Amino acid sequence: MQSPSPPRILVCGLGRTGQRIFHLLRQQGAPVQGLHSEPLACEPEVLVGDPRSAETLLAAGIQHLETLILAFGDDTLNLAILMQARVLNPKVRVITRLFNSSLGERLDCSLLDHTTLSVSALAAPVFAFAALGDRAIGQLQLFHQTWPIHEEKISPDHPWCGQKLANLWDDRSRMLIYYINPQDSIDLITAIRQKRVLQPGDRLIIATSPRRQRYKWSWSLHFNKTLHKLQRLQRYGRSAVGVTIALLLCVAIATVTYLYFSHQVTVADALYFSVGMITGAGGNEFVVEQAPVLIKLFTALMMLVGAAVVGIFYALINDFVLGTHFQRLWDVTQVPPRHHFIICGLGGVGIKTAQLLQRQGYEVVVIERDPQNRFLRTARDCKIPIIQGDGGLPATLEAANLKTAAALLVVTSNDTTNLEVALTAKGVKPGVPIVVRYQDGEVATMAQQVFGFEAVLSPTDLAAPSFAAVALGGRILGNGMTGNMLWVAIATIITPNHAFCGVSVEAMATELDCVPLYLETATATVHGWPLLTTQLQTGDVLYLTLPVQQVHRLWRPRKSPLDPVDRAGQPCPAPVAFDGLNPPAATPSQPRFGKFLAR
Numbered sequence: 001m002q003s004p005s006p007p008r009i010l011v012c013g014l015g016r017t018g019q020r021i022f023h024l025l026r027q028q029g030a031p032v033q034g035l036h037s038e039p040l041a042c043e044p045e046v047l048v049g050d051p052r053s054a055e056t057l058l059a060a061g062i063q064h065l066e067t068l069i070l071a072f073g074d075d076t077l078n079l080a081i082l083m084q085a086r087v088l089n090p091k092v093r094v095i096t097r098l099f100n101s102s103l104g105e106r107l108d109c110s111l112l113d114h115t116t117l118s119v120s121a122l123a124a125p126v127f128a129f130a131a132l133g134d135r136a137i138g139q140l141q142l143f144h145q146t147w148p149i150h151e152e153k154i155s156p157d158h159p160w161c162g163q164k165l166a167n168l169w170d171d172r173s174r175m176l177i178y179y180i181n182p183q184d185s186i187d188l189i190t191a192i193r194q195k196r197v198l199q200p201g202d203r204l205i206i207a208t209s210p211r212r213q214r215y216k217w218s219w220s221l222h223f224n225k226t227l228h229k230l231q232r233l234q235r236y237g238r239s240a241v242g243v244t245i246a247l248l249l250c251v252a253i254a255t256v257t258y259l260y261f262s263h264q265v266t267v268a269d270a271l272y273f274s275v276g277m278i279t280g281a282g283g284n285e286f287v288v289e290q291a292p293v294l295i296k297l298f299t300a301l302m303m304l305v306g307a308a309v310v311g312i313f314y315a316l317i318n319d320f321v322l323g324t325h326f327q328r329l330w331d332v333t334q335v336p337p338r339h340h341f342i343i344c345g346l347g348g349v350g351i352k353t354a355q356l357l358q359r360q361g362y363e364v365v366v367i368e369r370d371p372q373n374r375f376l377r378t379a380r381d382c383k384i385p386i387i388q389g390d391g392g393l394p395a396t397l398e399a400a401n402l403k404t405a406a407a408l409l410v411v412t413s414n415d416t417t418n419l420e421v422a423l424t425a426k427g428v429k430p431g432v433p434i435v436v437r438y439q440d441g442e443v444a445t446m447a448q449q450v451f452g453f454e455a456v457l458s459p460t461d462l463a464a465p466s467f468a469a470v471a472l473g474g475r476i477l478g479n480g481m482t483g484n485m486l487w488v489a490i491a492t493i494i495t496p497n498h499a500f501c502g503v504s505v506e507a508m509a510t511e512l513d514c515v516p517l518y519l520e521t522a523t524a525t526v527h528g529w530p531l532l533t534t535q536l537q538t539g540d541v542l543y544l545t546l547p548v549q550q551v552h553r554l555w556r557p558r559k560s561p562l563d564p565v566d567r568a569g570q571p572c573p574a575p576v577a578f579d580g581l582n583p584p585a586a587t588p589s590q591p592r593f594g595k596f597l598a599r
Contacts, residue, residue, distance in 0.1 A: 009033070009067045009471050010060055012051050012081055014040055016439060017097065017119060018071035020464035021471075022046075028486055028548055030472060035060050052080045054088060062088045067471050070096045075103075086111075095470055099348055115470055120348030122466050123459035127349060128356045130435045130455040131341055131407040138462070140207045140478030140489050142175065142517065142543065146356075147207040149177060149478065154202040161200060165192045168204075170528040175517050177205035177545045178487055189509040189516075189532065205487075205545075207478070210360065243313045250278055250309055254302050261295055278306030335385045336363040338404035343367070344391035344421050345412030349437060349459055351375040353409060354384055365400045367391045391421040394428050407433040407454065415439055422453060472548045479548075486548045489517070494540040499553075505542070506532040512553055514546035 011022045014036040022043075025032040034046035035056070049056035051072075062068070068085055070078040075098050082094055093113040098104040104116025125139045129148035138149040154161050160168070168176060169192055179188035180203040186196070198204075254274035258265055277299060340363040343350050354364045365385045368376065379386055389396040391410070402408065408425050410418045415438050422436045433454040438444035441461035448456040469479040469488040478489035494501055500508045505516045509532075518527040519534055520541040526534050536542065 008061070008065055009069065010035055010062070010065050011069045011071060012060075013037075013070060013072035013078070013097075014043060014046060015071065015073055017073070017460045017464060017467075018069075019043065020460050021069060021071055021467045024464055024468040024486060025471060028468065028472065033060065052077070052084055054084060057081075057085055057088055062092065065089060065092050067093045067095065069467060069471055070094065071467065072097065075099055082107075082114075095467060097467070117463070117467055117470065118348070119459050119463040120352050122463040123457070124349050124352035124356055126462050127353045127409055127411060127435055127437070127457060128360075130457060131353075131357070131409050131433065133433070134208070135455065138465070138478060140175070140177070142207065142477070145210055147175065147210055147478075149205060149207045152204040152206055154198045154200055154204070156200045158198075158200075160198050160204075163198055165196050165198065172527060173209040175207040176515060177207055177489070177517075178515060179204055187510060187513045187515075189506055193506075243309065243316055247278070247306075247309045247313050250302060250306055251275055254278065254299075257295070257298060261292065274302075277303060279310055335365050335387070335399070335401055337401060339363070339406050340365055340401070342397075342400045342402060342405050342408045344408065344410045345418075345437070346370075346373050346375045346379060346386075347411065347413050348375075349411045350409075351378055353411065354379065355382060358382060358384065362406075365405075367396060367400055392417065392424050394424060397421075397425055397428050402432060403429045405429075405432060407435060409435045409437075411435075411437040415443075419447070419451075423451070426451075469548055472551060477543065478545075487545055488548050488551065489543070489545045490551065491541055491543050494536045494538055494542065496538050498536070498538075500536055501538060502535055504533060504535050508536070509544070512546055512550055514544045514550065517543040517545065519543070 009025055009030055009032040011018055011025070011032060012035045014022060014034050018034070018036075019042070022032060022034045034043060035051055036043070036046055036048060037051060039048050040046060047056070047060050049059065051057065062085055070081050072078050072081075078096050078098065082096055085092055085094060091113070093115075094111070095115045095117060096104070096107065098107075098116050098118060099120065101116075101118050101121060104118065108114055108116050122139075125146050125148070126137075129139075134148040135150050137151055140147045140149055152158070152160065165176075165179065165188070168174070176188060179186075179191055181191070181196075182201045186194075251271070251274050254277065255267070255270045258270040258273065259267065341357050342365050343354050344367040346354075346366050346368040350366065350368075354366060357364050365387065366379055367387045367389060369388065369390050371388055376386060387396060387400050389399070391397065391412075397408075402425060408422070410421045410425075412418055412421075418436050418438065422434050425432060425434055436444075436447065436453050436456045438447055438456050438458055439460060441458040444456040444458045444461075447453065465479045465486055466476065468486060469476045472488075476488050477491055479487065492498075505519065508514070509516050516531055518525055519531055519536075520526075520543075521537075522539055
């Protein structure tokens with residue numbers, strides 16, 4: 001049977017992110033074309049035109065495209081192109097870059113063959129992992145968690161040097177993703193079965209279970225936070241306290257005056273009349289009926305002064321209690337004293353990194369200069385302390401308790417600002433771990449070497465492989481680059497027509513040069529050594545990693561002379577060809593397929 005041709009891909013929008021996606025796809029050998037709104041000196045062969053017009057898309061071959069990637073940095077423009085493309089070719093598969101993640105989720109639910117990706121959402125976990133000390137190169141979705149992926153380069157003094165690969169295989173908290181041997185191109189499973197020993201020069205791609213901080217609450221900690229809130233209420237309520245003192249002083253002066261000039265008036269009567277006269281309630285008028293003219297003039301003056309003081313007093317109390325000030329002051333979250341993470345820049349990467357760290361149990365503080373930032377409300381709703389100021393000033397960093405912080409993440413959209421803030425932080429607290437955002441990946445590597453930051457990361461370089469992987473491989477759980485090779489983590493449903501139905505996981509892994517992670521059956525999750533000997537059957541969901549060029553082979557006919565059989569010993573149906581993008585259609589005998597796609 002002749003293999004289907006690879007999908008034809010059009011990358012629309014060759015900005016920084018689009019160019020990176022375009023180069024990755026071309027590097028992997030995919031037949032890809034680029035389309036941009038204006039000529040590019042660095043890409044003379046790309047198509048040029050208004051991507052929203054039907055004429056431009058028709059000239060780009062939209063009617064025969066299989067995959068369209070919309071990589072512009074403008075959500076409105078990407079949506080306009082999406083609608084025009086679907087009018088011209090309703091079957092084209094579309095991958096859209098969107099900043100609005102909630103809109104992206106709705107689009108994915110409403111449109112067939114549509115995937116929304118966000119550069120911020122893809123890059124934020126790697127920034128968080130870097131702040132936690134994990135030198136992550138990517139992320140992987142396993143067991144409903146985001147696992148950091150990092151590379152272990154085996155050196156003579158590495159703790160794993162001389163250990164057998166088999167010793168590292170059966171560990172639920174660590175997933176072996178890929179194995180690279182400089183001497184030969186042996187796959188990981190074969191190396192494990194041959195009892196290979198790790199030698200200097202070997203490289204392992206590994207995913208580790210994410211760490212989670214657990215808070216230790218105590219009555220003393222809770223009392224201290226409550227006391228701090230009361231102190232803030234007292235500090236911000238000084239004006240109300242001052243007006244209250246002025247009101248009480250007026251009452252006291254009036255009471256003493258009436259007692260002094262009229263010995264027949266009791267203290268209670270004088271106080272009652274003073275309060276009624278100043279507040280306007282009235283009462284006990286006999287106190288001043290027979291009083292001298294000076295007392296009557298004094299009373300009139302106190303009425304005017306009292307009316308002003310009482311008016312201000314009522315206005316402050318109403319605004320403070322019935323307005324938003326009380327709630328805002330009481331709900332405000334104080335800056336943690338120590339072991340917290342400071343995020344400078346509340347853009348898309350900043351807010352998602354803050355939310356991710358907070359969900360993992362860590363305390364976070366945000367520094368943002370723009371008082372109109374659109375994510376300020378989101379951060380306040382998450383109870384994240386916000387310091388509005390310039391992160392490049394030492395006073396702002398000290399207000400965020402930088403000297404006792406666990407790490408600083410500088411993730412504004414301006415590279416120069418990021419460098420300024422990071423260098424200022426090194427002056428305030430030498431040795432504090434600093435993670436810096438830099439748009440240009442090559443400059444980011446040099447900046448890390450020159451300035452000694454913990455990590456300098458480019459969101460574009462982190463996100464582009466995901467766009468390329470989704471374009472080539474369907475449902476992707478994670479991806480990464482090793483040298484010039486793009487590999488992906490994918491979940492595949494074993495259908496009756498699957499090429500490896502009834503075949504053991506070990507045999508499939510050896511043939512495809514893939515690494516099985518775990519298997520979900522109808523009754524259990526299989527991992528470790530039992531996974532290798534398990535036979536795949538209809539309804540199983542296998543999670544594995546493999547080079548992106550091998551993805552289409554998951555559903556293509558096997559070259560092995562062995563006829564696959566299921567666990568009952570019956571022959572599996574003959575496999576069908578597959579284009580590498582979408583799994584074969586489900587049949588009524590696949591009760592778990594719909595559940596799998598819904599996840």
